[in-house]
Amino acid sequence: MDVLNNLVFGFGVALSPENLLFCFLGTFLGTLIGVLPGLGPTATVAMLLPITFYLPPVTSLIMLAGIFYGSQYGGSTTAILVKLPGESSSVMTCLDGYEMARQGRAGAALAIAALASLFAGIVTTLVIAVAGPPLADIAILFGPVDYVALLTVGLIGAVVLAGGSIVKAVAMVLLGLLLGCIGTDLSSGEKRYTFDLVVLYDGLGFVPLAMGMFGITEIIASLDETGGRGRAMASIARLWPTKEDFRRSWPAALRGTLLGGALGILPGSSATLSSFASYALEKRISDRPQDFGKGMVEGVAGPEASNNAAAQACFIPMLSLGVPPNAIMALMIGAMMIQGIQPGPLVISSQPALFWGMIASMFIGNVLLVLLNLPLIGLWVRLLRVPYTILFPIILVFCALGTYSLNNSVFEVGIMAAFGVIGYVFRLTGCEAAPLMLGFVVGPMLEENLRRSLVISQGNFMVFVQSPISATLFALSAALLLLMLVPSLKRKREVL
Amino acid sequence: MSDEPNPVADSSGPHVSQDIVAGSMFVLFGVLGYLFSLQLSFGTAAELGSAFLPRLVSVLLVVIGVGIAIGGVVKSRAAIAFHSPRPLIVVTFCVVLFALTLETLGLVAAILLMVALSGLAGERRGVVTTLVLGVALSLTCVAIFIWGAQLPIRVWPV
């Protein structure tokens, strides 16, 4: 019972008044910035970095970690209330979460999102405690070839995201891939579709794209469909989820947790990707896929569990290999280095208080977050009673300012406006934004790894079946494809 | 997925097939994507060039786009439900104006302008409501983004 002893030791560290306070501060701040679109955890952690010079290492890491996973909780709030993804990983929550809000079930959606996140947070933290380092060693075996296979499964699965026409969904995925090509090509250094605009050299940002195609498009559509009054929300009959909601949510949350945890430990994957994957999975295995996008609680529970699991899981490569899977983990490594700690294989034995203290703090932080978020639900839901003519300018300002604050770039605000228009036209024509966003996220990763695989193998396509991981995944995607081409036995999918 | 436009044609607008418009847009993007990838190198199997994926995707887009459009001509069902260009134009203009004014006139002016103009997109708001909303929103944003997050955003005109 080594792990148990270590956890007890960790709780001893994490429960000191000072660490508890900073855990609370971190999670509180994380919730706050998670709610605000644009302003993300990376910017916040970067800003707070100098403060950590004056804190003990454990305390500062507990706080910074809290900001990160706290933002995953907060990100779902605006997604559910006004269809505005507060963080990129909550894009999928926009779909069914917002529909639930329109049906007067905003409270239920928010509560399920918080509880699913809690569940995922606790489970994933346990996994880190029990098997973090060995898992990290497995994760690095994932080579470019295997990523190609994994992402192919993802792309094929993307089509499942579609609610209406499959053909249009495929076209939207392709358009997403094309948009993902914009910018400097990593492999050759060539500029693609940049039209000599320096601001396009790094490609389009995910946030302006998502905010345009979800937030802005929704405002335009809502105003147009109601002759300027804005869509009314159904009145709220019940604030909390029903028993039925819980019954349907927990298996979804469990699957989301597994998926998010698995994708989260892979360096180069992301919470965003795992929430897409979870949504697609839930829809695929549901016995009423036609109701997804119309307020299915599984469509909230799965992705929310998944993004939180992925957020916690990416601590594994960071802590045990010293490899940061994203910018925020890089900042945490920076914070440790300034304090003279080198995250890596030795960190557990050389800094037990830091490692176990931080893990224990994640348990505490997740519970704090739910205690913090549940009472807020009543408050958030009241926000929906604000007349739309007042509400939509507020959303507009936060969209624009949030996008600007990412890179201090007015150009990105313009991009957001452009994709508001494009998203609206596509919506009018019955094409959905989610497959496009997935293509946009997956495309660059897929291309990069495909080209890398072929460079390393000197053009030998056989490498894709020689790796056991990749061979398995390709077999899986072939099966998926087959399932989709052969009309399902259980249900008939309407093809527009 | 959510918010499919009402498949029944709206009486106020002309009957325009969703599929024809969607298909044409995909074709347009595909053609543009192909044309602007022409100066890029296609590469070889061992070293795929930067044009490989864009061209492949562009061609597929054109093919699928044509397919969707033809489907729309043959058995057009759903029509576009579009009432008034006003929300589209006003909302877009609001955001663009915000982008143009933020770094010159500052945050407060940009927010006030946005709030004032946004009134044109929907039902009218009273002058007092607009003013209160603008001031309150400016204060909130300054509190969050300037005092709280300490972002280097210009607050007032130069």
Add this chain to the structure above:
Amino acid sequence: MAKLKWFATVMLVFGLTTSAQAQYPAKPIEMIVAYSAGGVTDLTARIVASFMEKYIGGRTKIVVVNRPGAAGEIGFTALAEAKPDGYTIGFINTPTILSIPIERATKFTWKSYDLLGNLVDDPSGFSVHKDSQFRTLKELQAYAKANPGTVTVGTTGVGSDDHLAMLAFQRAAGVKMTHVPYAGGSMVRTAVLGRHIAVASINIGEAMQYVASGSPFVQLAQAGAMRSSVAPDVPTFKELGFDMESNAMRGVAAPKGLPPEVRKILEDAVTKTAADPEFQAKMAATFSPMRYLPPAEYAVALERAEQLLQKLWSEEPWSPK
């Protein structure tokens, strides 16, 4: 009434922060970093900012602003085009500050800035997995010569100092290797760790931090003129008989045309920061090899590096023209 008073106070605060230019600095100073938060330059900048605040004195506030994009071009341009009033300073990085203007028309060169002092000089270097078949650079050279194009070298992208180091080694050793670009140094390290590529071309600071953390990583060589302070035991390429140098310098600069008194204040702050033992300890802890150069010497170093790059560009361009 109470509300009105409060509002008036708020307005007053705004007024104070925007007017009053009498004594520098009368408002927060922005420090532009041309890379995203979480990168090495960002980390250095945040440490430097906190020390420069101390040495400029008073209630000086320095805010780090990330303007990432286009390998640094967006941030460098923003810095070059800012008003030279001392309220915008920033980091400039070699080789990109030199190589981008060589590659394409830009709105800046290194001469668009008032240099305030260089702080970091991080040599490039080659690392391999502990169990790699290559134990020395000579072994790597011999194998690459016998098997052209089979040794895979991971770098942080086309035109990065890591890529330039790889090109320089190919020329110096008379070999041909395969370039595998990644989007960041951590991805290169992961790829070597998982044995997906043979060699990591990464800066010595990053590599040594990785070694110190217990990762199975071995340094073959470093590409500075001399051995870096963070890696005294790793030989240089020159010592091993390969005539090449490649490094990443990170220093502080401001848009050209600072008022002399402001310039003096800022230069002094950088000098004092560099000399501060506490600062040096933080730089050592973050494996950022220090090399303070006052503005005049900094300019000489940049001039020399620029000439070398121009020569390389005319002989073997590192990116499509």
